[in-house]
Every structure is written in structure tokens, then in C-alpha cells.
Amino acid sequence: MAALTEESLIKIRRHLHQIPELALKEIQTSAYLEKVIAGFDQTHLQVKKIADLPTAIMVRIAGSAPKRTLGYRTDIDALPVTEATGLPFASKHPGVMHACGHDIHMTVALGVLSYFAAHQPTDNMIFFFQPAEESENGGKLAYELGVFKDQWRPDEFYGLHDNPDLPAGAIGCRMGTLFAGTTEVNIDLEGKGGHAAYPQDANDMVVAAAALIEQVQTIISRSIDPIEGGVITLGKMEAGTIRNVIAGHAHIEGTIRGLTQVMIQHIDQRLKDVGEGIARSFNAKVTVGLNQGGYLPVENNLALTKRFIAYMKHNPDVNFVETEPAMTGEDFGYLLSKIPGTMFWLGVEDDSQLHSATLNPKEASIEAGVQAITGFMTARMAE
Numbered sequence: 001m002a003a004l005t006e007e008s009l010i011k012i013r014r015h016l017h018q019i020p021e022l023a024l025k026e027i028q029t030s031a032y033l034e035k036v037i038a039g040f041d042q043t044h045l046q047v048k049k050i051a052d053l054p055t056a057i058m059v060r061i062a063g064s065a066p067k068r069t070l071g072y073r074t075d076i077d078a079l080p081v082t083e084a085t086g087l088p089f090a091s092k093h094p095g096v097m098h099a100c101g102h103d104i105h106m107t108v109a110l111g112v113l114s115y116f117a118a119h120q121p122t123d124n125m126i127f128f129f130q131p132a133e134e135s136e137n138g139g140k141l142a143y144e145l146g147v148f149k150d151q152w153r154p155d156e157f158y159g160l161h162d163n164p165d166l167p168a169g170a171i172g173c174r175m176g177t178l179f180a181g182t183t184e185v186n187i188d189l190e191g192k193g194g195h196a197a198y199p200q201d202a203n204d205m206v207v208a209a210a211a212l213i214e215q216v217q218t219i220i221s222r223s224i225d226p227i228e229g230g231v232i233t234l235g236k237m238e239a240g241t242i243r244n245v246i247a248g249h250a251h252i253e254g255t256i257r258g259l260t261q262v263m264i265q266h267i268d269q270r271l272k273d274v275g276e277g278i279a280r281s282f283n284a285k286v287t288v289g290l291n292q293g294g295y296l297p298v299e300n301n302l303a304l305t306k307r308f309i310a311y312m313k314h315n316p317d318v319n320f321v322e323t324e325p326a327m328t329g330e331d332f333g334y335l336l337s338k339i340p341g342t343m344f345w346l347g348v349e350d351d352s353q354l355h356s357a358t359l360n361p362k363e364a365s366i367e368a369g370v371q372a373i374t375g376f377m378t379a380r381m382a383e
């Protein structure tokens with residue numbers, strides 16, 4: 001059976017785009033991926049499912065004369081964003097969208113897998129279709145479940161993320177830190193609800209939350225070395241039920257970003273300090289929940305990334321771009337802290353940013369990505 005053509009890859013991508021699912025709920029996505037994989041030449045393929053991570057799929061290809069096992073990972077989840085692209089193949093799942101391009105990631109992975117299913121590689125290969133990149137730490141969950149043991153452990157691991165700022169099909173990468181590490185933030189403020197007309201008898205958590213949100217803005221501007229930088233974004237805030245009831249509870253969710261663990265821990269601490277200050281000044285109970293650990297900075301292995309960049313730079317068919325570190329997070333950072341490897345960007349050229357309701361990656365990037373990756377993997381196996 002031949003490798004997937006560009007036309008079939010685009011059909012697959014459009015189908016995946018219509019069935020986006022949130023972290024750990026990628027049931028239709030996973031079933032569709034399994035169906036596509038079942039259509040490949042199975043001679044050297046082995047498919048493994050993981051009982052405790054049921055939407056994940058692992059595929060192993062046995063090499064003809066293996067010197068090592070090369071790993072390739074794609075994420076498969078989507079975001080709670082209502083699509084506004086107006087595309088004929090827009091999301092059919094209300095309020096959920098592939099707004100981070102994981103439909104492109106999965107399609108590229110299927111293209112590379114179909115190529116090596118049709119052309120047996122010399123090295124062994126592991127393809128990991130990973131749930132829960134946007135939240136829930138899918139990479140860490142899988143690693144801790146022991147899925148990368150024995151013949152399922154890659155010696156080196158590769159993965160990509162799409163990038164609307166790069167030309168379609170371009171490959172972007174850098175030595176060292178590619179992406180930030182993140183801390184997921186959950187803040188709860190508990191006061192006392194009451195009648196809108198009697199604020200003296202209540203303890204208004206809308207006001208306390210507003211003060212907290214404003215003070216948080218001073219952490220990056222006043223406590224962080226501007227040369228190093230960092231980010232706190234509070235992306236969600238919920239409080240109250242109706243205009244004339246004082247809210248006794250507020251909930252805020254956000255994310256902290258830094259390029260080193262030291263920076264992330266420093267920002268985490270400053271956020272806790274602000275939470276304690278707000279608790280005292282508003283006589284409220286403020287719980288600052290910080291989930292740190294799954295989204296480590298993405299550190300590209302120096303030796304492997306040097307090879308990767310050299311291949312991409314010297315291949316006349318690849319438009320290679322040396323990139324700066326980005327404040328996006330990725331739980332592939334956790335996997336790269338356990339298994340050496342390289343993460344890189346695939347340009348998808350769009351005016352809309354990642355996580356935007358109008359993200360519309362250029363589909364020409366898919367075939368270009370498949371060609372660049374199969375070419376690199378083949379060259380790596382010849383070393």
C-alpha cells in the first residue's frame with residue numbers, strides 16, 4: 001500500500017478539523033486515527049492502546065536493520081473555542097475547535113507514518129498520538145503510566161508545532177530552549193454573598209477579584225528582570241449570578257510562563273504573595289492553586305538538534321528558519337526531559353494567531369512537513 005497522497009492528507013485533515021474534542025475526551029478523533037492507521041500496510045506495524053489513557057494510540061514500526069528507535073509524537077486534542085472561520089469544513093462540535101492546529105499535527109504524523117509503513121525504515125520507529133496537550137498533562141500522564149518501556153521506548157523523540165507566523169511549510173527550530181514552561185493557575189476567592197443594596201453586610205468577591213487581577217499585572221512589570229521576561233495571563237474569571245446579588249465567590253484561571261524553572265518558580269511565589277495580600281485586605285479566603293510539572297520548558301537536545309538543523313538548513317527543498325524562544329507551552333517539554341530529542345515549528349502562514357477562533361492554517365504546509373520529516377528521519381537512519 002502506498003503512502004498517503006497530498007489529496008488524501010487534506011481530506012483527512014478536514015475530517016479531523018470537523019470533530020475536535022477536548023483533552024482526554026478525544027474519542028471520535030482516536031477512533032478515526034485508528035481507522036486511518038488500519039488502512040496502512042500492516043506488515044511491520046504494531047498498534048498499542050493504553051487502558052488508562054484510552055484515547056492515546058502508539059504505533060511501532062519494526063526496522064529492517066535497527067541501530068536505534070526513533071520516536072515521533074503528535075498531540076490530538078482541541079480547545080474550548082467557538083470556531084469563526086466560516087470554512088465549509090468547520091468544527092461540527094459546538095464550542096470546540098482545533099484552534100491550535102493539532103489537526104495539522106495529526107495529519108502530518110499520519111503522512112510520515114504512512115510513508116514508513118509503505119517503505120520499511122532501517123531503524124525502529126514509535127509514533128505516539130498523544131491526548132491532552134492543552135491541559136491535563138497528557139505527555140506526563142503517559143510517561144508515568146510507563147508506556148515508553150522496553151521496545152516502546154524511543155532513543156530520540158521528535159515533534160512539531162504549527163506556527164502561523166512562518167511561511168507555509170517552513171521548518172523553524174533552535175538549539176536549547178524552544179518553548180517556555182508553564183504553571184496552570186486556579187484561584188478561588190471566598191467571601192460572603194448578600195443583597196446588592198446592603199454591601200456592609202456582605203463581602204464582595206467581584207471587588208476582591210478585580211483588585212487581585214489588577215495587582216497581578218504588577219508582578220511581571222515590577223518583580224521580573226525585563227531582560228529575562230515572563231508572562232501571567234488570567235484567561236478566565238467567573239463570579240456572581242445576577243446583577244443585584246453580591247457574589248460571595250469568584251474563580252479565576254490563568255497560566256504563568258517562563259523560559260526557566262527558576263523564573264517560573266519566582267513568578268509562582270509572587271502570585272502566592274499577592275493572593276495572601278488580597279486575603280488580608282479583603283478579609284477573604286483566597287486559595288491560589290498552582291499546577292506545575294507537566295509543562296516543563298521545551299529543551300532541545302544539543303547534539304540531536306544540531307543534526308536536525310544541519311539537515312533542514314542544507315536541504316534545498318526545505319525553507320529553514322532559525323527561531324527565537326517562544327512563550328507558548330508544550331507538554332512535550334516533559335517528555336524531552338526524559339528522552340532526548342527535538343521540537344520544531346512547522347510554518348502554516350496565517351494572519352490569525354494560535355488559540356484564535358479564526359485560525360486557518362495553510363494546507364500546503366502538510367505535504368511540505370511530511371516531506372521534510374520523512375527526509376530527515378531517513379537521513380538520520382543512514383548515520
Ligand SMILES: CC(=O)N[C@@H](CCC[C@H](N)C(=O)O)C(=O)O
Nearest residue numbers: 134135182183184255328329330
Ligand atoms: C502550543 C500551545 O499553545 N500550548 C499551550 C499549552 C498549555 C499549557 C498549560 N495547560 C497552561 O495553560 O499553562 C499553551 O497555552 O501555550
